[in-house]
Amino acid sequence: MEGLERISLPGRVAGPDEGIGADELALAARNHGMPLEALRYDVTPAGLHYLLIHYDIPYGLPEEWRLEVDGPRGPVSFDLGTLRRFPVETVRVTMECAGNGRARLRPRPVSQPWLLEAVGTADWTGVPLRLVLDEAGLTDPTTELVFTGADHGLERGVEQDYERSLPFAEATRPEVLLAYEMNGLPLPPQHGGPLRLIVPGWYGMAHVKWLRRIRPVEPPFDGFQQTVAYRLRQEPDEEGVPVTRIQPRALLEPPGFPDFMSRTRLVRPGPLTLRGRAWSGRSPLVRVEVSTDDGTTWHDAALTPEDSAHPWAWRSWTFPWTAPPGDHVLAVRASDTSGPQPPSPPWNLGGFANNTAHRVSVICLPS
Amino acid sequence: MEGLERISLPGRVAGPDEGIGADELALAARNHGMPLEALRYDVTPAGLHYLLIHYDIPYGLPEEWRLEVDGPRGPVSFDLGTLRRFPVETVRVTMECAGNGRARLRPRPVSQPWLLEAVGTADWTGVPLRLVLDEAGLTDPTTELVFTGADHGLERGVEQDYERSLPFAEATRPEVLLAYEMNGLPLPPQHGGPLRLIVPGWYGMAHVKWLRRIRPVEPPFDGFQQTVAYRLRQEPDEEGVPVTRIQPRALLEPPGFPDFMSRTRLVRPGPLTLRGRAWSGRSPLVRVEVSTDDGTTWHDAALTPEDSAHPWAWRSWTFPWTAPPGDHVLAVRASDTSGPQPPSPPWNLGGFANNTAHRVSVICLPS
Structure with a gap:
């Protein structure tokens, strides 16, 4: 968009001593993470689930909402009442922002400054997408499907509706939904209500919110969010690798109680149970390990068996620890069948998929 | 708490060029504001209402929750079932964090770095507090009442349960509630569920969340949150002025659409309606004024009449504007019967009650 370079700059990384800027803070004040003590809930209460909204939350009345699907015989329009008459599925999904961990990278890519909390x-609940595609006659497996949201903005100089695509084979997986409920209630506006796409296993950018149009294109789709944003790159002129499925990660429910400002954890001496959650969107988890000496030694945690009812949700782990007085750094890491979390942060220009181990400083008080 | 000065420091202000630090960012990632486009809702959807949690969200099952009230004949324990059998009241309340606007102060007090969004x-819904006080025999108007929450932490070197007091006359106002529902649903954990105090007109620090005890004391109560935190001070050794009721403020629903990173607003040329909300907790509003030339000239906005059904909630205002191409700074300010929002930020060490006018940069695109 001409003349707007002064307000809509290309991506950049922060200087070596550059604190979080006013622009990053404005995003952090809007887009919130899940406070880590909420790891205790199997299902995150709606207001605690992480949120990342590229532009504004659009306003749409459920009774007026229409999804347009560009079928081979012309556009087909679905209202929510029609979508609710399709077979209903509920899928429990752990969703994570691709930028989770970005603000811990050095140098820091300047964007939404996530620490570790961008998960939920x-x-x-909704209708399997493939049933709606069938109904509209979209059955060609050589196509890519483009999903358009109602949120509109300028990003890095490009005016756009938020738009992402999926290959036909991904879009027609049985667990991919057009969701109109979250945790048994109408989908809240900030989570994409009245209607959003749910793509279990993929980072959040694929789960298009405020969905209003689906259209087929010949691959590859070259939209901004597909080819400019959400790519793993070391240099700006690289084509880059697309961000797709969630890398493995384990998080620790912070033990004890916090200091207000530093958020340092304090515990009393004696036995306690460390606990948390672990997940991966790319393959099943095989192990969670805990270190109580900042990564010098690692020990297997007890990981709950895979729940066949909820294959796309996080799993619980526990580890017994007798806390001795003094300063400690706890750490936890997960491995899936493709391997473990990496020992050092996987840096890239966009600050995506930084899944290094979670480290938590703990002071155990004198007895 | 001895030896913990290294992690639990006294309050401080940031240096002149100091960006937002890791500690402030960690608070911003947990405690979220209301995205300003949500000013469009009369009642803020629960997950969009601002949140400020001093320590961790405590875990309490509603069926096991007890409120202990220290009456003159000994402690009285109320479970939620008992509280629900009292007469039920619903009050619509605009709540704001006392620290709203803190991160816009220069120098910046280092704490939760709110810009403007800490409101909702x-x-x-719950039982009027005075009915429960009566039942427990707490009827002495010379006492002060102390409200203790279940959230526990260290703050500026002091280990504590979050605790605030109210004078008897404030606590027994008919609209002061022990609330167990928010927007018609069970009170979510992050908003103080199962039980919180609601004190219409006061800043958020008075609305004690996760309420588990009420006790009478002889005034003045000298708890940390009453005498150390939440005081207006210019110098650290001052006694300071207590933070109490919400100062007047108007906010503008940002027009047009945003740039992703700078959040600058873009509009198309032509007529549009500027709109937003205004409130005060200290006395009725008398006027909202809008400027489209960065405060050089001000014009009265149309303010909805005071709603006798919701005297503690914000009011809507509108102002017609024909946007000409170019750069603009819009501004809005409210006045109550005690006066208008101040022209420059009212600085204090804690960064409380900064209610200067809301300014919004807007670029109107060429036609």
Whole structure:
């Protein structure tokens, strides 16, 4: 968009001593993470689930909402009442923002400054997408499907509706939903209500909110969010690798109680149970390990068995620890069948998929 | 708490070029504001209402929750079932964090770095506090009442449960509630569920969340949150002025659409209606004024009449504007019967009650 370079700059990384800027703070004040003590809930209460909204939350009355699907015989329009008459599915999904961990990278890519909290698990209810595609006659497996949201903005100089695509085979997986409920209630506006796409296993950018149009294109789709944003790159002129499925991660429910400003954790001496959650969107988890000496030694945590009812949700782990007085750094890491979380942060220009181990400083008080 | 000065420091202000630090960012990632486009809702959807949690969200099952009230004949324990059998009241309340606007002060007090979004309006349902005080025999008007929450932490070197007091006359106002529902649903954990105090007109620090005890004391109560925190001071050794009722403020629903990173607003040329909300907790509003030339000239906005059904909630205002191409700074300010929002930020060490006018940069695109 000409003349707007002064307000809509290309991506950049922060200087070595550059604190979080006013622009990053404005995003952090809007887009909130899940306070880590909420790891205790199997299903994250709606207001605690992480949120990342590229532009504004659009305003749409459920009774007036229409999804337009560009079928081979012309556009087909679905209202929510029609979508509710399709077979209903509920899928429990752990969703994570691709930028989770960005603000811990050095140098820091300047964007939404996530630390570790951009995650949540919800029960999403709706109609399997493939049934709606069938109904509209979209059955060509060589196509890519483009999903358009109602949120509109300028990003890095490009005016756009938020738009992402999926290959036909991904879009027609049985667990991919057009969701109109979250945790048994109408989908809240900030989570994409009245209607959003749910793509279990993928980072959040694929779960298009405020969905209003689906259209087929010949691959590859070259939209901004597909080819400019959400790519793993070391240099700006690289084509880059698309961000797709969630890398493995384990998080620790912070033990004890916090200091207000530093958020340092304090515990009393004696036995306690460390606990948390672990997940991966790319393959099943095989192990969670805990270190109580800042990564010098690692020990297997007890990981709950995979729940066949909820294959796309996080799993619980526990580890017994007898806290001795003094300063400690706890750490936890998960491995899936493709391997473990990496020992050092996987840096890239966009600050995506930084899944290094979670480290938590703990002071155990004198007895 | 001895030896913990290294992690639990006294309050401080940031240096002149100091960006937002890791500690402030960690608070911003947990405690979220209301995205300003949500000013469009009369009642803020629960997950969009602002949140400020001093320590961790405590975990309490509603069926096991007890409120202990220290009456003159000994402690009286109320479970939620008992509280629900008292007469039920619902009050619509606009609540704002006392620290709203803190991160816009220069120098910046280092704490939760709010810009402008720490506000929300909800329908709170529960029992009028005075009925419960009566039942427990707490009827002495010379006492002060102390409200203790279940959230526990260290703050500026002091280990504590979050605790605030109210004078008897404030606590027994008919609209002061022990609330167990928000917007018609069970009170969510992050908003103080199962039980919180609601004190219409006061800043958020008075609305004690996760309420588990009420006790009478002889005034003045000298708890940390009463005498150390939440005081207006210019110098650290001052006694300071207590923070109490919400100062007047108007906010503008940002027009047009945003740039992703700078959040600058873009509009198309032509007529549009500027709109937003205004409130005061200290006395009725008398006027809202809008400027489209960065405060050089001000014009009265149309303010909805005071709603006798919701005297503690924000009011809507509108102002017609024909946007000409170019750069603009819009501004809005409210006045109550005690006067208008101040022309420059009212600085204090804690960064409380900064209610200067809302300014919004807007670029109107060429036609």
